[in-house]
Structures are given as structure tokens and as C-alpha cells.
Amino acid sequence: MDKIRVCVAGATGWVGRSLIPAIQDAGDMSIVGAVARSSSGKDIGDILNVKGLSLMIKSSVRDALEVPTDVLVDFTSPESVKSNVLTAIRNGVGVVVGTSGLSDEDYDEIGREAVKEEVGVIAAGNFAISAALLLHFSVLAAKHMPSWEVVDFASSKKVDAPSGMTRELAYRLSKVGRPVSEIPVSDVKGIKEARGASVNHTQVHSIRLPGTVIGAEVLFGKPDERLSIRYDAGTSAQPYIDGTLLAIRKVQKFKGLKRGLDSILDL
Numbered sequence: 469m470d471k472i473r474v475c476v477a478g479a480t481g482w483v484g485r486s487l488i489p490a491i492q493d494a495g496d497m498s499i500v501g502a503v504a505r506s507s508s509g510k511d512i513g514d515i516l517n518v519k520g521l522s523l524m525i526k527s528s529v530r531d532a533l534e535v536p537t538d539v540l541v542d543f544t545s546p547e548s549v550k551s552n553v554l555t556a557i558r559n560g561v562g563v564v565v566g567t568s569g570l571s572d573e574d575y576d577e578i579g580r581e582a583v584k585e586e587v588g589v590i591a592a593g594n595f596a597i598s599a600a601l602l603l604h605f606s607v608l609a610a611k612h613m614p615s616w617e618v619v620d621f622a623s624s625k626k627v628d629a630p631s632g633m634t635r636e637l638a639y640r641l642s643k644v645g646r647p648v649s650e651i652p653v654s655d656v657k658g659i660k661e662a663r664g665a666s667v668n669h670t671q672v673h674s675i676r677l678p679g680t681v682i683g684a685e686v687l688f689g690k691p692d693e694r695l696s697i698r699y700d701a702g703t704s705a706q707p708y709i710d711g712t713l714l715a716i717r718k719v720q721k722f723k724g725l726k727r728g729l730d731s732i733l734d735l
């Protein structure tokens with residue numbers, strides 16, 4: 469069987485530098501493209517010290533996709549991800565989107581383009597299995613617990629808020645319904661912002677602190693009972709790598725956009 473030809477945008481980043489050796493080690497895929505601005509022109513194999521890999525880093529996805537490619541993986545930045553994804557789709561290349569910061573409207577546009585160009589796109593705000601399970605169980609719980617709010621945790625260095633995972637969570641919960649709230653935020657006395665931000669009608673409270681990596685807690689309430697479902701990431705990128713490899717393997721098997729790693733797991 470032919471290997472899946474993969475281009476990684478964000479090749480020198482925290483995720484990219486763990487993802488590239490993992491792709492190189494996987495028997496069913498190969499690295500054909502690497503994108504990053506500050507190291508463009510250098511050899512990604514040398515930079516990451518990956519044996520048997522010699523490939524010049526390109527400064528843009530457009531340049532990298534001049535080489536025949538099956539799947540683009542994007543772990544870059546909220547500023548560049550949308551144009552990278554659209555460029556890949558318009559070149560007939562499947563996309564695995566790990567970068568956060570895209571809105572529901574961005575995803576609608578990406579989904580329409582993917583259908584039009586007949587390519588698959590998988591976007592997950594968090595490619596860790598435990599984050600996928602948090603999404604899955606939260607959607608299940610929302611069907612039985614009518615009131616909920618979300619606490620979104622990340623390090624003090626994270627520039628975007630809420631996290632991609634929390635946006636995805638709020639989006640998925642909105643498909644179940646709107647949470648029941650006895651006092652709408654508009655009727656709150658005092659400082660309304662203390663009730664958090666409304667994301668797809670879910671109140672989200674973003675915490676940004678040193679010592680935190682990333683996480684989310686969904687709190688469900690009903691008279692006389694409470695349920696919380698919480699996910700906390702550790703410090704290594706490994707959990708995202710495993711989920712991303714799975715997404716690379718699945719993304720060529722359908723057309724259009726799928727959001728959330730749970731959408732491709734057998735749950």
C-alpha cells in the first residue's frame with residue numbers, strides 16, 4: 469500500500485517537533501513537506517535530529533504543496549491556520565487541523581469548501597483521547613442535565629481564549645440545546661462579566677495561570693445533584709500526537725468537515 473504523504477505546517481513548534489519523528493516512524497506515512505517561517509531553507513531532519521529525514525523547510529503552505537501531498541497537518545497559529553487550510557483544500561489535499569482560534573463561521577466556510585472540492589477535513593481543538601472522551605460524555609450528560617457551564621483552563625502564555633477545545637465543546641453542547649439558566653446574564657446585578665462569556669449560549673469562564681497546561685471542566689447542575697466532567701493535560705505533546713496520527717489515517721476516507729476527535733473514534 470502507498471504511504472500517506474504528509475506535510476506538517478508548524479514543523480518546528482512544540483507539537484510539530486514531536487509529530488514529525490512520529491510520522492517518520494509510522495510505517496504507513498511519510499513526510500513530504502515541512503512549513504515554518506523562521507527556519508525556512510533549513511533541513512527539518514537536521515533541526516529535529518531525525519535520522520533518515522532530509523527535507524527543506526518551506527515558508528508557506530502554498531510553496532510546500534508544490535510537492536504531491538495527500539494530507540496537510542496544521543499546528544501553526546490562529547493567524548495563519550484558516551488560509552493554510554483553505555489553500556490545502558483548494559489543492560485537493562485533505563487536512564488535519566490542530567490549531568486553535570477558528571470560529572464556527574470559519575468552520576462553516578471550511579466545511580463548504582471541503583464538500584465543494586471533495587476532500588476530507590478533521591479539526592479537533594484537542595487531539596488527546598481523554599479530551600475526546602470529555603466531549604463525548606459531556607454531550608451525553610447534557611441530554612439529561614439541563615443546566616451547565618464550562619471552566620476553560622490554560623497556561624498564562626496562551627494567547628487565544630477560550631481554547632479551541634472549549635469552543636468545540638460549546639459548539640457540540642449547543643447541538644443538544646441551550647442550558648437552562650434561572651437568571652439570564654442580562655438580568656444579573658453587579659458585574660455581568662463575572663458570569664463569564666457566552667459561547668454558543670454556554671457560559672465559559674477562562675482561567676489563564678502559570679502551572680496549568682490545558683484543561684476543561686463541564687459542570688452540570690440539577691436540583692439536589694451536580695455532575696462535573698474534567699480533563700487536564702500533562703506537559704508532553706504525546707497525547708496529541710497519537711490522535712493526530714489517527715486523524716491522518718482517517719481523513720482521506722470521507723469528504724467534508726468533521727469536528728472533534730470523537731467523530732472518528734468508535735465510541
Ligand SMILES: NC(=O)c1ccc[n+]([C@@H]2O[C@H](COP(=O)([O-])OP(=O)(O)OC[C@H]3O[C@@H](n4cnc5c(N)ncnc54)[C@H](OP(=O)(O)O)[C@@H]3O)[C@@H](O)[C@H]2O)c1
Nearest residue numbers: 478480481482483504505506544548566567568593594595
Ligand atoms: N488540537 C490539539 O490537540 C492541540 C494541541 C496542542 C496545541 N494546539 C494548538 O496548535 C497550535 C500550535 O501549537 P504549538 O504549541 O505547537 O505552537 P508553537 O510552539 O508556537 O509552534 C508554532 C509553529 O508554527 C509555525 N508558524 C507560526 N505561524 C506561522 C505562519 N504564519 N506560517 C508558517 N508557520 C507558522 C512556527 O514557526 P515560525 O514562527 O518560525 O513560523 C512553529 O513552527 C496552537 O494554536 C495551539 O493552541 C492544539
